[in-house]
Amino acid sequence: MSHDLIVKIGRSNIQIGDYNDRIYLMSLFPEESPEIVNRLINMAVDRDLSKIFAKVPKSLSTHFLSGGFEKEAEVPGMYPDEDGVFLSFYRYPWRKKQDNKAELESVLSVAESKKGKGNVCTLPSNLHLNRLGLKDSHALARLYERTFKTYPFPINDPAFIEGEMESGVRFFGVFENDELVGAASAEVSEDGYSAEMTDFAVNPDYRRMGIAGALLQALESYCVESGIRCLFTIARACSYGINSMFSKGNYEYSGQLINNTNISGSLESMNVWHKMV
Structure with missing residues (x-):
């Protein structure tokens, strides 16, 4: 499809x-x-x-x-x-209808219990973080293809990623040598006032190394330097890791979008988190 x-x-x-x-x-x-x-x-x-x-x-x-x-x-x-x-x-x-409602409530409860505790943002010495450009579109597409069975937008297509970059979406990535092992983006609104923190993906072999936290910190620094003050995300409601990361980063939970998005093979509910910087 x-x-x-x-x-x-x-x-x-x-x-x-x-x-x-x-x-x-x-x-x-x-x-x-x-x-x-x-x-x-x-x-x-x-x-x-x-x-x-x-x-x-x-x-x-x-x-x-x-x-x-x-x-x-x-x-x-x-x-x-x-x-x-x-x-x-x-x-x-x-x-x-949410068949996994109890699970989603558990994810949110765990995330809220970690509010403001901060994320690990220091990468191991073998990893480095850079802002990504058009030359990285194929590596980004491969990473997203590997990470998500399905995704609401065609981010496994280098041409789509290049179009996003040209329209103002800012991607950051983490590398080991020349291999892209993690990425995320800030999708800035047309009025330049808000940005969605999105497209987080980490190679499964490199998880639990603080990569997502480091990417979030880089995105936030870029937004502050650009004068963007409202940050938000639409996160998979079933993910303990991503919801806890935003809660640790002092984002506020602001609602759930029921069965909203085709991601990782099925329609999933999504949690909205936000903060002003």
């Missing part, structure tokens, strides 16, 4: 397709609200997609909520002078 397409509705950006079985409103052009609500629902009906997922400024959420969407997470300061919200519209009851 091919990955979902990123297209425009007017001047708003969406991702749509069967891969994640959803429409994702990635960025909303304000003047297109409230009409876009019905357009998204009609598109989901026409394609028989089971979920619509939207990231919008809180001031524009009223029409979504009255149209059947529900708030699943909120990030303070995501937009200039206002908060951002993640909203979801479910067309079928099964899309909201």
